[in-house]
Amino acid sequence: MDKKKTYSIGELAREFDVTTRTIRFYEDQGLVSPSRRGQTRIYSPADRVTLKLILRGKRLGFSLAESKELIGMYQPQGDNRHQLLALQEKIHQRRAQLEQQLHDIQAMQQELDDVEQRCIDAMNDLES
Amino acid sequence: MDKKKTYSIGELAREFDVTTRTIRFYEDQGLVSPSRRGQTRIYSPADRVTLKLILRGKRLGFSLAESKELIGMYQPQGDNRHQLLALQEKIHQRRAQLEQQLHDIQAMQQELDDVEQRCIDAMNDLES
DNA sequence: GGAGAAGTTTACGTTAACGTAAAGCTGGTT
DNA sequence: AACCAGCTTTACGTTAACGTAAACTTCTCC
Incomplete structure (x- = not known):
């Protein structure tokens, strides 16, 4: 029994909150x-x-x-050794980028924490 | 003793690996x-x-x-209560976005792990 | 004092990722 | 039969974030 469910462009547009134009553009x-x-x-x-x-x-x-490119990586047709090595290299680079983003996010979170604390302090001062 | 170190546009461009045009654009x-x-x-x-x-x-x-906007948040001039509440709301929204990004990164990392493992397996098969 | 390096302004060009409008087909409903 | 919602194609418009080029000043070095 196939799950052979399908979707219209409008359904997907609604689900993901994009326009149909956007989905057609991705097809282009x-x-x-x-x-x-x-x-x-x-x-x-x-x-x-x-x-x-x-x-x-x-x-x-x-x-x-x-x-x-990422989506292409997820469906690999790794036939020969050279391609596999190239794929591993791409994976390595993506991973490095994601790590960088992780650090960036953590730094921002820390700064948001600081700002919010000062915000709270300022509001407490107003109540005194 | 002030640290009164300063930088030329070229110095900063080199340090951050952008063009001077970019820095002037940010000024605009x-x-x-x-x-x-x-x-x-x-x-x-x-x-x-x-x-x-x-x-x-x-x-x-x-x-x-x-x-x-973020940079503006880091230098808050929280004078009145209303502004402070608005700032807190912005902080809250940013935080939510960062959390979302964290999840997205983790999902991608997991997928990269999977792809790499399949990649390794495929290379081992080639050597057999 | 001429050449080069680094700075400046002004201004038009470019790319990505769609938005928006026009004009038309199509299947169900009143 | 007419109408509407939802689909289609075609095509020009728009915004962000710079790139690129031209023409000019200013400083330093040989």
Whole structure:
């Protein structure tokens, strides 16, 4: 029994809070390639996952090209040794970037903590 | 004894690996406002920190406008109660976003782990 | 004193990631 | 039959964040 659930472009747009224009644009850029029933686009669960990955990438400041590359990495057709080594190198670089982002986030969180504390202190002073 | 160290635009550009055009653009956008000796811009340590914050924001996908707001939050002139409450709300929202980004990073790291493991397995298979 | 390096202003060009509008097809409903 | 919601294509418009080029000053060094 296939789960053969499918989605219309409008459904996905609503779910992910983007416009249909956006989803079609991603298709232009080769990020998704839904099948068709006549003219109408039919999206598979895999397409839906791809959209999720794109939007996650966006939240981390990735360009569509970068997200596309990442998604390509997740479906590897590692045939020869050279390609596998290249893939490992890309993985290594992405990981380094994510680590950098982690540090950046932690630094920001710390600063937000400080600001909020000063904020709280200032409000307490107002009540005195 | 003031630390009164200053920087030229070229120095900062080299240190942060951006062009002078970029730094002048940030000035146009009101993110930094160096003093002048004649025509020439003189940057203070505070300006340098601001640049650092901007670039950190960029690494996390923040727009310049967002970074500007964040930097504004770090130098609060919390005079009245209403402003302090508004500031706290902004802090709260930023924090939520950072948490989201943390989750996104962790998910990506997990996926990179998986891909790399499959990559390693594939290379081992090639050697058999 | 001429050349070069580093600074300046002004201004037009570029790329990514869509927005927005126009014009048209299509399947169900009143 | 008419209408509407939702889909389609085509195409020009827009914003952010700079790039790039031209033309000019100012300082230093040989």
